[in-house]
Amino acid sequence: MGANGKERGTSRRGFLAAAAGAGALAAGGGAQAQAPKPDPLITEPQDWNRFLGPGVDAAPYGKPSKFEAGVIRRNVGWLTADTVSSINFTPLHQLDGIVTPNGLCFERHHAGVAEIDPSQHRLMVHGLVEKPLVFTMEDLKRFPGRVNKLYFLECAANGGMEWRGAQLNGCQFTHGMIHNVWYTGIPLKAVLDEAGIRPAGTWLLAEGADASAMTRSIPIEKALKDCLVVWAMNGEALRPEQGYPLRLVVPGWEGNMWIKWLRRLEIGDQPWQQREETSKYTDLLADGRSRRFTFVMDAKSVVTNPSPQAPLRQKGPNVLTGLAWSGRGAITRVDVSIDGGKNWRHARIDGPVLPMSLTRFYVDFDWHGEDLLIQSRAMDETGYVQPTKDELRKVRGVNSIYHNNGIQTWHVKTNGETENVEIL
Amino acid sequence: MSRSSSALIGLALAAALALPVLAQSGKTGLGRPALPEEIQAWDIDVRPDGVGLPPGKGSVKEGEVLFLERCAACHGEFAEGVGRWPVLAGGQGTMTADRPEKTIGSFWPDLSTAFDYIRRAMPYGNAQSLTADETYALVAFLLNMNNLVAEDFVLSRENFLTVKLPNAPSFFDDDREKAERHFWNRTPCLSNCKPDTRITGRAAILDVTPDGGDKSIKVE
Numbered sequence: 065m066g067a068n069g070k071e072r073g074t075s076r077r078g079f080l081a082a083a084a085g086a087g088a089l090a091a092g093g094g095a096q097a098q099a100p101k102p103d104p105l106i107t108e109p110q111d112w113n114r115f116l117g118p119g120v121d122a123a124p125y126g127k128p129s130k131f132e133a134g135v136i137r138r139n140v141g142w143l144t145a146d147t148v149s150s151i152n153f154t155p156l157h158q159l160d161g162i163v164t165p166n167g168l169c170f171e172r173h174h175a176g177v178a179e180i181d182p183s184q185h186r187l188m189v190h191g192l193v194e195k196p197l198v199f200t201m202e203d204l205k206r207f208p209g210r211v212n213k214l215y216f217l218e219c220a221a222n223g224g225m226e227w228r229g230a231q232l233n234g235c236q237f238t239h240g241m242i243h244n245v246w247y248t249g250i251p252l253k254a255v256l257d258e259a260g261i262r263p264a265g266t267w268l269l270a271e272g273a274d275a276s277a278m279t280r281s282i283p284i285e286k287a288l289k290d291c292l293v294v295w296a297m298n299g300e301a302l303r304p305e306q307g308y309p310l311r312l313v314v315p316g317w318e319g320n321m322w323i324k325w326l327r328r329l330e331i332g333d334q335p336w337q338q339r340e341e342t343s344k345y346t347d348l349l350a351d352g353r354s355r356r357f358t359f360v361m362d363a364k365s366v367v368t369n370p371s372p373q374a375p376l377r378q379k380g381p382n383v384l385t386g387l388a389w390s391g392r393g394a395i396t397r398v399d400v401s402i403d404g405g406k407n408w409r410h411a412r413i414d415g416p417v418l419p420m421s422l423t424r425f426y427v428d429f430d431w432h433g434e435d436l437l438i439q440s441r442a443m444d445e446t447g448y449v450q451p452t453k454d455e456l457r458k459v460r461g462v463n464s465i466y467h468n469n470g471i472q473t474w475h476v477k478t479n480g481e482t483e484n485v486e487i488l
Numbered sequence: 489m490s491r492s493s494s495a496l497i498g499l500a501l502a503a504a505l506a507l508p509v510l511a512q513s514g515k516t517g518l519g520r521p522a523l524p525e526e527i528q529a530w531d532i533d534v535r536p537d538g539v540g541l542p543p544g545k546g547s548v549k550e551g552e553v554l555f556l557e558r559c560a561a562c563h564g565e566f567a568e569g570v571g572r573w574p575v576l577a578g579g580q581g582t583m584t585a586d587r588p589e590k591t592i593g594s595f596w597p598d599l600s601t602a603f604d605y606i607r608r609a610m611p612y613g614n615a616q617s618l619t620a621d622e623t624y625a626l627v628a629f630l631l632n633m634n635n636l637v638a639e640d641f642v643l644s645r646e647n648f649l650t651v652k653l654p655n656a657p658s659f660f661d662d663d664r665e666k667a668e669r670h671f672w673n674r675t676p677c678l679s680n681c682k683p684d685t686r687i688t689g690r691a692a693i694l695d696v697t698p699d700g701g702d703k704s705i706k707v708e
Contacts, residue, residue, distance in 0.1 A: 140698050145562070145572040149612075175609065188522050188530055196522035203518045229689040233697040257514055269533060275615045277608040279533065328530050337536050337598045339605040343590065346659065352583040354595075358662040362671075372691070399676065404685035408678045437685060447674040459668055463588055475687060484691035 134158075137168060140237060143225070148176040149276075151219065153240030156366070156387065157374040162244050162415050162422045163214070166298050169243035171305045172219055175275035178325045182309035185273070187255070187293070191331035194260030201309050204293065207250045213292060213313070214421045216389045218242040218361050220318035220345055223468035227457070230473075230484040233372040238472060238484060242389070244422035245306075247313050249294030252287050255329070265331040269338075270312050273327035280321045281335035282314065286359075290315050293326065316391030316420040317359040318466070320345055350461025361391035363450050364469035365398055365425075365442035376431055376480035384427040386411075390444035395423040397443040402429075404437030404473065404487050405452070411440070419445075436476035437487060453486065532616075534604040538649050541603070545644030546625025548632040554622055555629050558611045567591075567633040577633035583658065593634025597656040599648070603627050 128135065139152035154170040171177075182201045190196035219241035225231050232238050256268075261284065268287045272278040282291070292313035295302060302308040307324025314321045320340055335341065335357075347355040365388035370376045388395045394417055399408040411425035425440070442450045453470030475485040534540035556565060562573035569575035579589025588595075592602050607623050609615050618626070628643035631651060637643075643651070691697065 138698060142572075142696070175612070175615065188526065189519075190522055190527050190531065196527060197519035198522045198526065199519040206518055207516060229694075230691040231694050231696055233691040233695075237697065254516075258516060258519060271530075271533075275609070275613070277532075277615065279608070330531065330533065332535070334535065334537070336533050336604070337601055338533070339601050339609075342598060342601050342659075343592075343596045348583060348588060348590075348595075350584070353658045353660060354583075355662055355664075356659050358664065360662075360664075362664070372697075399678070406679075406681055406685060408676075408681070437687075441676065443674075443676070447672045449671060449673045449676045451668075451671050455671070475690070485687045486689035487685050488688050 135168070137170060137240075138236060140225075140232070149174050151221075151241060153236045154243050155236045155373075156240050156242075156368045157235050157371050159368075160385065160424070162387070162424050163298060164243035164245060164422075166245075166300065166303050166306075169217075169245065169297075169303070169306060170219070170241050172241070172319065173274070173276075173305070174278055177304050178272070178274035179304055180273060180309060180325060185309050185325075185327070187310060187327060187329070189255060189259040189329045189331075191269075191329075192262040192265035192333065193256075193331050194262065197259045199255070201295065204250065204255070204310070205295065207254050209254055210248065210250055211292065212246055212248050213315070214244065214246050214416070214418055215313060215315045216242055216244045216361075216420060216422045217313075217319045217322055218364075218389070218391075220320060220358070220361070220466040223470070224465045226453070226470075226484075227462040227464065227468055230486045233484050235366050235368050235371040235472070236373060239366040239368075241319070242387075242422070244389075245297045246299065247292060247294040248296035248299075249292045249313070252291040252293050252312070252329075255293055256287065256331070259331075261331055264333045267332050267335050269328075269330040269332060269336050270321070270323040270326060271328040271330070272307070272323045273325040278320075278323055278340065279336065279338045280323060280340055281338060282321060284331070286314065286317070314359075316361060316393075318345060318361060321359065345466060347460065347464035347466050349459075349464060355464075358467055361389075362467065362469045363390035363392065363395070363442045363444040363448045364388070365395075365440040365450060366472050367400070367438050367440050367474060370438065370476055370480075370482045371474055372482045372484055375482045376476055379431055379433050382429055382431045384411075384429055384438070386425055386440050388423045388425060388440070388442035389421065390442065390446075390448065391420055392448060393445040394419040395442055396445050398423070398425040399441040399443075400425075400427050401439045401441075402436045405439055405471070408441065431476075433478050433480075435478060436474075437485070438474045438476060439471050441471055454488075532604075532608055534600045534607070536598040536600045538600070538645070541600075541645045541648055542620040543645055544620035544624050545642055545646075546621045546623070546628055547642045548625075548628045548637065548639055550622075551625035551627070551629025551632075554618075554626055558614075559626070562612060567630060576630055580634075580654070583655070591634065592630055593636055593654070595655050596653055597659045599627065599631075599651050599653055602630060603648075 135155055135158045137152040144150040151172045152170055154168055185201055187199045222241035223238055226238055266284050268282045268284055270280055294313050295310055302311055310326045312323040312326050347358050365386060367386040369385050388398045398411040400411045401408045411427050413425050415424045417423050450471055456470045473485050473487050475483045562570055563576050564570050567577035575591050577591050577593055579591045579594035582589045606626055624643045628641055631637040
């Protein structure tokens with residue numbers, strides 16, 4: 065965060081100076097033509113000032129205000145054949161900070177949500193191990209060395225619909241296959257050490273207990289380095305749609321590898337070449353060749369406000385905000401442009417900056433009703449700079465589906481309406 | 489602080505220190521041995537080298553009957569796919585086309601993947617209900633639909649490794665750190681980075697956005 069500290073003093077007016085014409089500054093909040101009338105919300109008692117509200121047990125498990133009913137995950141019906149093997153999207157434009165509420169974490173299932181009684185769940189470790197073992201959930205919760213970690217999970221297909229050009233009008237749909245959660249669990253290494261990996265063991269197969277028996281091969285170095293076996297998210301048990309009672313956490317790597325309803329860990333000496341690592345989650349390049357095992361999620365960012373679902377409504381002071389993340393480590397800098405990439409300034413980063421976690425950034429600015437072409441550009445601690453979409457297309461073509469981390473452009477029109485656009 | 493409360497704290501500390509610390513062996517003793525029958529029941533994965541293939545065999549003809557009965561509702565009678573359900577056959581030579589058609593014959597690198605996936609996850613909604621012979625038969629049928637084996641072909645554990653999928657050589661391991669080295673550009677441009685900019689495409693024109701977009705914009 066240190067690199068951004070010096071930017072904090074910069075005035076928001078300075079930011080728009082290049083784009084805003086000289087005369088526009090006078091607009092402020094709009095002229096007041098008539099004498100102001102008192103606000104009845106202040107001068108008249110309201111129902112909620114007068115009548116009693118619900119008591120303490122009205123909602124034993126609390127829900128958001130009814131006025132937040134529009135803050136929900138949404139899907140794109142035409143993307144998949146049915147909702148049982150499908151995906152929905154986190155409403156990034158309606159959230160702030162860096163932690164995604166449990167009920168808003170996007171869902172991706174291949175055979176629907178497995179509903180498992182934790183007392184009937186088992187985790188098996190076998191293959192190239194000294195001692196094949198079976199654990200109950202109670203066993204796992206008795207392991208020493210419990211940890212709490214905040215990590216983003218991004219589907220490799222996030223932004224996959226945008227390779228050929230701007231398509232979906234909203235950051236929920238262009239970038240919403242992501243969430244950021246505090247996990248509680250134990251290092252995967254603890255479980256594997258208990259069974260004792262034999263020297264020949266170089267790959268791990270993780271399998272889910274759902275009706276797709278989801279599987280992925282994971283290199284043993286990653287498994288031992290920082291993967292977790294977790295049962296809690298944001299302080300409570302995993303949600304069923306996030307793998308209750310047990311899921312694998314594979315920090316910084318594509319979401320498909322984070323096996324939900326985790327029931328089996330097999331140690332082997334080569335990858336298994338499962339469906340989700342051959343026919344899917346491989347990146348077809350323009351020359352017809354395909355990259356595989358593209359596990360790491362490269363640095364990426366998006367401005368969540370303003371965005372097509374969250375247009376500008378007021379001239380004068382406004383808060384531009386967004387999220388940045390990298391599977392290779394911590395975010396070190398986010399730049400924002402409002403003129404389509406001609407000029408950039410450093411955004412202010414607020415809140416914890418943690419490796420392989422979402423990072424929140426802000427630019428406070430005045431808007432005078434002019435056209436804006438808003439972009440953000442993330443940098444991580446390895447020196448990786450988020451590329452433009454065209455730079456990515458030069459290397460990969462337009463058919464790779466996965467790992468689209470190109471710079472997003474939002475066009476804010478003079479009426480505040482905001483569109484997903486492509487620019488040159 | 490009184491002498492007696494200090495004494496109490498002293499006692500509490502002693503109790504805490506007396507809590508047994510885990511043995512340093514690295515083993516907790518948690519869990520129990522997995523029985524061979526349990527491992528056999530769950531270990532259904534198949535690798536490209538044939539490890540994990542069960543004994544059995546099945547013909548293209550047997551596979552066709554099964555496919556029409558249990559698979560064609562989604563995948564089509566000729567594995568051509570119904571609606572947005574996966575296409576399993578055809579598409580050869582389209583990997584550099586504008587719209588590649590990724591199927592077992594045109595894209596998948598390993599035949600073991602087809603056997604493994606059908607065995608673990610198909611038929612959709614009734615997973616792990618097929619016998620080994622039925623799975624061999626379905627894979628044989630799909631190979632035939634992809635023009636990779638003849639109509640009278642019988643697939644078995646014994647001849648499984650003789651069948652190669654044509655697109656296998658097209659796969660290579662992640663090389664982003666070399667091929668995309670230029671993205672590790674620690675000093676990106678900050679001002680006057682390009683002379684001009686123009687909009688080349690708009691999502692609003694395609695208008696494929698589901699509900700949730702706010703159309704009622706009013707700037708005050």
